[in-house]
Amino acid sequence: MLFASDLDQTLIYSQSSFRLAPGAIPPALNLVEIHEGREISYVANSVALRLQRLLDNVCFVPVTTRTIEQYRRISLFRRDFTPDYAIVCNGGHILVRGNPDEAWNRQVRANMEQFCADRSLILARFGELQHESWIQSSRTVDRLFDYFIVERATVPAAELNSFTEWAEQQNWRVSLQGRKLYFVPKVVNKWDAVAHVRNLTGRTRIAAAGDSLLDLCMLEQADFAIAPCHGEIWEHHSDGRLVMVNIRFTKQQGIYAADEILDFIFESAGK
Template structure:
């Protein structure tokens, strides 16, 4: 089995396209009538090929609805909600949902946690607190400085509730500490009696998944690069890093594209993840 995060790993916003011509891109997400997120055509061809083999599992913090609005090839399995929900052929998997419910039952429910931090969501540097299908929440930040006392109070509440915080650029994720991508993947691996050969991701929420895999790859200039990642990085950045990752994963599954990519890379040898 192989695993990859979606956003800022394979899929990149219109802001991170660099000099790649529009004709060389595939739009996978439209928001409010605007073409929003893209992969390169070689990356899309690789994703199509891997969808056929079924070896790649996409892992994302997106909700199932947010995943299903993407114009992705039809993937057999997609882990959503940071490993908390599994889509199989586009439908929720009941067995995975039950095991997630058993795990998070050990922690304070999202509705109660939201009540306890509601006053923190009204701080001037916060645009709001979003609920991810009742599994976890995330604070949207304005970009203004975040006061130390706000962080300290949130950390105290989270620790008391069995939750953890992850600061990711313009968001602070708050979720039960048992809800992780590596936990979701481990459950899939146990069901399939498989191992995680390779993984790709860009954020602190991906790190456990990356270190679970025998091989790992992180986009250069990703948030994780500047926050403790000591393993392999792509050569490219932005949407071309996504292409590099897609082709690397495809090669590991034996479905590498015969044509060279627009970066001039025909393959990449993944190195084992450290740690």
């Protein structure tokens, strides 16, 4: 079996995303990311140990919107074990034993040019509603997609919803995750990259985990799928915007959801 999993707020967590109940004690933690002297991300010790055990029978593939550089900051995948495959930049790049698969990236860029509106058009249209009162900064990731750091409380919801509907017609996806607002071409997606890795490895069954709408495509296509009861997927499920038929949800949210996710993966691997 192949286990494709999102990282941030699925398996690894910043302190601000622990989501502990009042008075709850956090699990024993493993610091897995330091950047510019700041402690960024943690994984529960139990999760780190169980991921290593999982490798005996399962091909574990980290799948993330992080850039190659940001992915390489995660010490867990250098110090404890190194996955043979990793999907970064939301599927725009595949790392094979740490090295980018250049042929895959060329195909993704060709698909962008053929099937999606040019990013300059998307950014120009967004420029009509963006304002310094709610946009703090922006970044373009390897000419694949863009994201903005926003003040979520002051985001103009109606205008953003209208822009999102328009962007969908241009074959772009808009996703608000915490304080990050992503604009991603639909051909730059996690499922296509997971399916490519499946073909490379010859694995016939796929399990997937993730919390955001950018993870939804791989969860919907997987044989076994689970999401934590927090994040975009949970919010859309809870308020009825999306009906999740084949996706299981954890009972706990935050960092304690990661162990439940691995419970599900071990169970699925035995089926």
